[in-house]
Amino acid sequence: MNYRFPEKVNWNARNLILEVAEKGRTIPGFISLAMGNPAEEAIPVELIRACAAEVLAEDPIGLLQYGPMAGDADLLRWVKDRMVHGKGCAAEGNQGILLSGSGKGLGLMPRTMCQEGDEVYCDAFCFLNTPASVRNVGAIPVGIPSDDQGMIPEALEERAKSGKGKYIYLIPNFHNPMGITIPLERRKELYEVAAKYDLLIYEDDPYGDIRFAGEPVPSFKSMDTDGRVVYAGSFSKTLSAGLRVGFLYAPDGLIRKFAAVKSADGQEPMLNQRIISRCLSKLDFNEYLKSISQIYGRKCALMAESLRQHCSPRCRVLVPEGGLFIWVEMPADVDMDAVNDAVIDAGVGVVRSAAFAVDESEPGHAFRLNFSALPDDKIARGAEIFGRVTRQFCDKI
Amino acid sequence: MNYRFPEKVNWNARNLILEVAEKGRTIPGFISLAMGNPAEEAIPVELIRACAAEVLAEDPIGLLQYGPMAGDADLLRWVKDRMVHGKGCAAEGNQGILLSGSGKGLGLMPRTMCQEGDEVYCDAFCFLNTPASVRNVGAIPVGIPSDDQGMIPEALEERAKSGKGKYIYLIPNFHNPMGITIPLERRKELYEVAAKYDLLIYEDDPYGDIRFAGEPVPSFKSMDTDGRVVYAGSFSKTLSAGLRVGFLYAPDGLIRKFAAVKSADGQEPMLNQRIISRCLSKLDFNEYLKSISQIYGRKCALMAESLRQHCSPRCRVLVPEGGLFIWVEMPADVDMDAVNDAVIDAGVGVVRSAAFAVDESEPGHAFRLNFSALPDDKIARGAEIFGRVTRQFCDKI
Numbered sequence: 017m018n019y020r021f022p023e024k025v026n027w028n029a030r031n032l033i034l035e036v037a038e039k040g041r042t043i044p045g046f047i048s049l050a051m052g053n054p055a056e057e058a059i060p061v062e063l064i065r066a067c068a069a070e071v072l073a074e075d076p077i078g079l080l081q082y083g084p085m086a087g088d089a090d091l092l093r094w095v096k097d098r099m100v101h102g103k104g105c106a107a108e109g110n111q112g113i114l115l116s117g118s119g120k121g122l123g124l125m126p127r128t129m130c131q132e133g134d135e136v137y138c139d140a141f142c143f144l145n146t147p148a149s150v151r152n153v154g155a156i157p158v159g160i161p162s163d164d165q166g167m168i169p170e171a172l173e174e175r176a177k178s179g180k181g182k183y184i185y186l187i188p189n190f191h192n193p194m195g196i197t198i199p200l201e202r203r204k205e206l207y208e209v210a211a212k213y214d215l216l217i218y219e220d221d222p223y224g225d226i227r228f229a230g231e232p233v234p235s236f237k238s239m240d241t242d243g244r245v246v247y248a249g250s251f252s253k254t255l256s257a258g259l260r261v262g263f264l265y266a267p268d269g270l271i272r273k274f275a276a277v278k279s280a281d282g283q284e285p286m287l288n289q290r291i292i293s294r295c296l297s298k299l300d301f302n303e304y305l306k307s308i309s310q311i312y313g314r315k316c317a318l319m320a321e322s323l324r325q326h327c328s329p330r331c332r333v334l335v336p337e338g339g340l341f342i343w344v345e346m347p348a349d350v351d352m353d354a355v356n357d358a359v360i361d362a363g364v365g366v367v368r369s370a371a372f373a374v375d376e377s378e379p380g381h382a383f384r385l386n387f388s389a390l391p392d393d394k395i396a397r398g399a400e401i402f403g404r405v406t407r408q409f410c411d412k413i
Numbered sequence: 414m415n416y417r418f419p420e421k422v423n424w425n426a427r428n429l430i431l432e433v434a435e436k437g438r439t440i441p442g443f444i445s446l447a448m449g450n451p452a453e454e455a456i457p458v459e460l461i462r463a464c465a466a467e468v469l470a471e472d473p474i475g476l477l478q479y480g481p482m483a484g485d486a487d488l489l490r491w492v493k494d495r496m497v498h499g500k501g502c503a504a505e506g507n508q509g510i511l512l513s514g515s516g517k518g519l520g521l522m523p524r525t526m527c528q529e530g531d532e533v534y535c536d537a538f539c540f541l542n543t544p545a546s547v548r549n550v551g552a553i554p555v556g557i558p559s560d561d562q563g564m565i566p567e568a569l570e571e572r573a574k575s576g577k578g579k580y581i582y583l584i585p586n587f588h589n590p591m592g593i594t595i596p597l598e599r600r601k602e603l604y605e606v607a608a609k610y611d612l613l614i615y616e617d618d619p620y621g622d623i624r625f626a627g628e629p630v631p632s633f634k635s636m637d638t639d640g641r642v643v644y645a646g647s648f649s650k651t652l653s654a655g656l657r658v659g660f661l662y663a664p665d666g667l668i669r670k671f672a673a674v675k676s677a678d679g680q681e682p683m684l685n686q687r688i689i690s691r692c693l694s695k696l697d698f699n700e701y702l703k704s705i706s707q708i709y710g711r712k713c714a715l716m717a718e719s720l721r722q723h724c725s726p727r728c729r730v731l732v733p734e735g736g737l738f739i740w741v742e743m744p745a746d747v748d749m750d751a752v753n754d755a756v757i758d759a760g761v762g763v764v765r766s767a768a769f770a771v772d773e774s775e776p777g778h779a780f781r782l783n784f785s786a787l788p789d790d791k792i793a794r795g796a797e798i799f800g801r802v803t804r805q806f807c808d809k810i
Contacts, residue, residue: 017611017639019666020579022528025674053479061473072465076458080653082450116513119679127549131419132529148677152524153550182417214414242414256477260682269416277422280545282516285657288682 024132024154031144032371040365047398050365052192052340053389054253055315058308060295064256067294071287079287085279087114088289091261094296099247099265102302104238111271116284118222118250118262123149125218125246128270128277129182130155137175138185139167141372141380143192143220146185155182159374164334166191166198169205176213183216183246188236189224190339193372193384197337200233207236210244216270222250222262223339225305228313230337243267251292253340254305259288309338312388315395316342319387322396326403328410340388344402346381347410355409356383364401421529421551428541429768437762444795447762449589449737450786451650452712455705457692461653464691468684476684482676484511485686488658491693496644496662499699501635508668513681515619515647515659520546522615522643525667525674526579527552534572534612535582536564538769538777540589543582543617552579556771561731563588563595566602573610580613580643581606585633586621587736590769590781594734597630604633607641613667619647619659620736622702625710627734640664648689650737651702656685706735709785712792713739716784719793723800725807737785741799743778744807752806753780761798 033050040046072079086092095112099105115121122145126136132154138146140159147157158181161171167186175181184206188198198206210217219236237247250262264274319342320335327333332345346352356368369380385402387395430447437443469476483489492509496502512518519542523533529551535543537556544554555578558568564583572578581603585595595603607614616633634644647659661671716739717732724730729742743752753765766777782799784792 017641019526019613019670020611021526021670022531024528025525025670028673051479056474056478059474059477061477064477065469065473068465068469072462076462077453077456078655080456080458080461080655081453082448082649082654116682117679119677123678127524128422129416129418131421131551134419145677145679152674152677154528214417216416244414252479257479258475258477258683260680273416273418273422276425277549280516280542280549281520282514282542283657285513285682285685286655288684 025152027151029148033144033367036360036365036367039360043360043363046363046365047390047394047401048365049385049387049390049395049398049402050367051386051389054257054340055311055388058311059256063295063298064291067291067298071290071294079290083283083286085275085283087284088286088293091289091293094293095249095263095265099237103235105235105247105265106240109243110265110267112263112265113271113274114284114289115262115264116288117252117260118220118248119145121248121262121264122146122220123152124274124278125183126150126153126155128273129216133180134182135175135178135180136183136185137172137181137215138374139191139194140374140378141193141369142185142374143187144372147374157374159378162194162196164196165202166196167206169202169209172206173209173213176209176215181213181215183218184210185218185220186236187220187223188233189221190226190336190341192223192339193341193367193369194343195334195336195339195341197230197233203233203236204239207239211242217245218248219245220248222248222253225254226309226312226340227338228309228316237265243269246270254308255292255295259291261288261292312338312340315387315392318392319385319395319399322399323403326400326407328406330410331406340386342385342387344383344385346383346406348381350381350409352379352381355405358408359402359405362401362405364398366402422549424548426545430541430764433757433762433764436757440757440760443760443762444787444791444798445762446782446784446787446792446795446799447764448783448786451654451737452708452785455708456653460692460695461688464688464695468687468691476687480680480683482672482680484681485683485690488686488690491690492646492660492662496634500632502632502644502662503637506640506665507662508665509660509662510668510671511681511686512659512661513685514649514657515617515645516542518643518645518659518661519543519617520549521671521675522580523547523550523552525670526613530577531579532572532575532577533580533582534569534578535771536588536591537771537775538590538766539582539771540584540617541769544771554771556775559591559593561593562599563593564603566599566606569603570606570610573606573612578610578612580615582615582617583633584617584620585630586618587623587733587738589620589736590738590764590766591740592731592733592736592738594627594630600630600633601636604636608639614642615645616642617645619645619650622651623706623709623737624735625706625713634662640666643667651705652689652692656688658685658689709735709737712784712789715789716782716792716796719796720800723797723804725803727807728803737783739782739784741780741782743780743803745778747778747806749776749778752802755802755805756799759798759802761795763799
């Protein structure tokens with residue numbers, strides 16, 4: 017039969033990241049710098065295994081039977097404590113909600129806030145799932161240009177004048193894909209635009225705890241005097257991506273509505289939340305973050321050094337202060353598809369900016385390179401091969 | 414600030430089930446027959462614990478790192494095999510998708526198929542989350558009356574003439590809340606109406622494997638010659654509700670779109686899927702289902718016997734052939750709220766039909782009693798107390 021899908025789900029973006037992975041599978045010894053996986057050596061396997069055994073031994077029925085819709089109360093308390101005492105956010109008027117990965121929040125936000133035709137403002141190069149989740153409800157993701165400090169407030173304001181905007185989506189720390197951290201002053205300016213145009217801010221912070229250089233910048237949530245900011249936190253980069261545990265911390269009035277919308281989907285798995293909660297109870301979390309951030313810092317430095325050595329001097333290598341990605345800007349006169357194919361043919365996978373372009377007609381001139389997923393030698397080698405290819409294309413012009 | 418929620422999420426249904434639980438908390442010794450929890454003694458705790466330890470020991474990184482969006486390949490194979498060889502469904506043209514509980518499919522269906530104003534047809538007394546998930550996307554759940562054989566085809570056809578319908582939601586086996594199993598002939602009639610009005614069928618079958626009397630009836634999916642049926646299956650009532658593992662088995666063209674919509678939310682936890690998969694590999698599943706169905710059958714018989722003894726003869730007790738619930742119809746002249754309050758005051762929680770009414774103005778005259786969640790003595794005692802209260806209200810009139 018002919019399925020009568022509604023207009024809103026009849027969009028088909030190419031997933032250029034998956035295409036790189038597909039091509040790579042056919043090339044022996046392929047080095048993929050295309051994914052966003054955390055470093056394996058930063059996953060506390062033994063701790064998680066021990067905690068899983070403990071919680072399953074102590075209260076099996078509590079984990080294997082239906083449980084409270086709100087999820088694990090201990091983890092919710094931890095979230096509140098962390099947001100208030102660890103990140104300087106207001107306790108009053110805000111609360112957490114636990115999700116199967118903070119990625120679930122990406123979908124929950126537009127499902128709860130948007131109707132067809134509403135606009136959502138995000139970076140012109142943005143984490144893929146964000147525009148996807150916005151399109152899925154018939155709303156419109158609008159890409160806003162950025163400079164080295166992140167989204168440009170004037171450009172945001174220009175688009176927000178439409179009056180159709182519901183929220184701004186931002187990754188303020190170690191942006192995916194660009195690696196940028198938004199400085200405090202810029203955050204204040206963006207918050208002001210949000211206030212002026214009655215926009216919420218969705219502050220997605222999956223990488224914020226992985227800082228290996230520079231100083232932490234106050235979160236949007238910590239400057240939220242209006243009840244405007246939804247903060248999304250994750251344990252995927254700090255404890256385990258596969259367990260799928262994340263949270264939102266947001267004003268009571270929003271959390272209540274999120275919970276109402278979400279409740280029709282049923283509850284989330286308690287086992288996963290309680291494993292995370294037990295791990296946290298056994299860790300000095302700040303010390304733990306320091307130790308895993310060192311791993312990421314070492315890998316980032318390795319890649320940055322290799323890129324500095326081997327890339328064309330016409331490339332601009334943006335080294336982040338944390339997170340998982342280095343962004344390499346190419347000269348505007350280079351054929352990005354040709355470079356991309358040549359890099360793959362040379363046995364390395366990277367992701368061209370087009371993969372992240374909210375507006376397909378503005379594919380950009382940059383590559384995202386991941387430095388977290390592979391062992392050190394492959395990171396250096398992959399970056400070297402990538403660098404040599406850039407020389408072929410940039411220096412001969 | 415004033416949150417500009419879209420119209421579609423500005424509905425507020427009372428959750429009468431939670432209200433019963435709330436009231437019960439204040440009453441010492443309260444016996445709740447209000448929930449839908451599986452029997453604790455039917456959860457294979459030791460097996461699950463052993464399987465969790467095994468899979469975490471064998472491939473910890475595979476479980477704790479990001480994994481394939483499609484989920485565990487072994488479990489997907491099991492699903493296909495079960496649907497084809499265990500339930501007589503077509504292999505060709507259909508495939509599975511794994512979800513964090515089949516409840517996630519309830520939301521995925523309208524998110525994928527409906528735009529604002531579309532209609533979804535469900536039983537007039539329906540599992541609560543279904544109309545909620547439909548309303549959440551701005552579509553309209555339409556309650557269709559049923560008789561002892563389930564949804565009435567003529568009544569469905571009458572409403573389907575609007576041309577606005579997208580799908581029919583059905584629980585064909587051991588309906589929640591009514592306990593009804595739709596006979597084969599009625600299934601064929603409903604399928605014909607679906608075909609005539611170009612409607613999909615969402616066949617929700619969380620209870621189908623818990624049959625303790627009568628003979629299995631072929632599923633809608635097994636008679637699906639048009640690619641019209643989405644079958645939702647669950648391990649919540651057979652292995653563990655808390656692990657949250659379920660699936661859809663549906664035509665390729667629908668699954669592809671479900672996967673596309675879902676992918677923006679990120680992947681589901683692999684650990685949970687692999688625990689279930691490992692459990693299944695160690696069980697003769699059909700034998701296992703027989704053994705746990707006996708537990709449910711015993712509990713159901715206990716409750717039915719107690720109700721027969723103690724209820725007013727003016728009550729009609731509908732004893733199901735499987736599942737978790739007995740439906741007790743009350744005389745039309747009884748004040749349902751008064752009975753409900755009196756039952757609670759007597760220390761027992763049951764759920765009045767109003768809790769499941771798609772149309773608030775048609776609250777009905779019945780109660781749902783759960784026989785699975787409590788130990789045998791409390792089931793009998795709770796049913797006895799409920800029965801005595803019905804006599805007070807029905808027999809004095």
